[in-house]
Amino acid sequence: MTDEDDSDRYRAPALDKGLDILELLAGIDGGVTQAEIAKRLGRSPNEFYRMLDRLVRRGYVTRLEGDRYSLTLKLFGLAQLHAPVRRLAAYATPLMRDLAVQSKQANHLCVFDRGAVVVVAQQEAPEYWGISIRVGSHMSLLNTGSGHVLMAFRSPEERSLMIAEYERHVDDNSQPDDYRDRLNMIRERGYEVMPSAQTGGVFNVSAPVLGPDGRAIAAITCPYIQVLNVPEAPSVDQVCQMIVATAKKLSELSGADVGKA
Structure with a gap:
């Protein structure tokens, strides 16, 4: 034959x-x-x-x-959960550990998958207190720092597809009037910092991990809480700088030209 x-x-x-x-x-x-x-x-x-x-x-x-x-972006989302994401998580682990030690805060790495933000790696806070999100958790695209960052560093067409995927899986499809302006502002300054929509007293600090084409392939996020019993604990502004620096290192490992991003 x-x-x-x-x-x-x-x-x-x-x-x-x-x-x-x-x-x-x-x-x-x-x-x-x-x-x-x-x-x-x-x-x-x-x-x-x-x-x-x-x-x-x-x-x-x-x-x-x-x-x-x-x-849609469904095929892209499926691909994100395979070997490239596992490699990214492996590269990210030591950097995330260093970030946790320096910031005194927990942090996690997320990707977009079928309308949701999915946690693919996580690092605990080094002290007694911290907000940890389990690996595999699915979070909202529209009201999380990670979701905002993942959309901010995509084209307007890709953002629309991502939101359409989100709306396919949830009942709530409301978007703030200034939503696009906020995403553009995040892209311009390079990170997001916002009060958590899920937990009081927590601020989401997020920055993008960029691929070679300058698009966000992941977001690294710190659910920042003020640690009162650790006098040397960094402020939220200092943690922002740490998150951005860590995201830049991960972007470089992913082949991004961060000088142009």
Whole structure:
């Protein structure tokens, strides 16, 4: 049996059709119609109706105005949880440990996955007190420092896709009127500091870990609390500087040109 015969023997036409659509959409900005998809793939439009419907329902493709289809960030989110993220967490661990010792605070590393902010690494505070978030925890994209940073260092189009993924999984889709202005401000100053929306007396201090293209691939965050029984404990402003410095080191390890970021 030849390789070609063996390939035909194990064909999965429906799977091939779905992969053809995903690969096509991956190389197109702005979306395309069902008819355009069929034309580019050399098939009848009717062949793709059910497949597009399933891809939309499973969250891999979104339907835009004008009956155009575009990829969501679901595939990107799935990829983030595999080897690259494990490597990033491994690189980050000693830096996060140093950050915890210097800041007297806990910290964690997060990535975006299917509409949520997911903790992939965590470091405890060195003293008795600290706010720790468990590895594997899913947090809100819209009202956490990590979520703000992950969106701030993406394009407006990517932000919209991220929010659409978030809204697909939660009932609350409200956004503050000044939301875009805040993300732009975070991008300009390089970090986020905000009162926690979940815990009183806690400030989220977050900075982006950038990839080679200047986009955020992760966020490192410290849930800052004022430690009263440790006189030498750094202030929130000092912790901001430490977070930014640690994020810069991680970005360099990821291949980012932080001089241009």
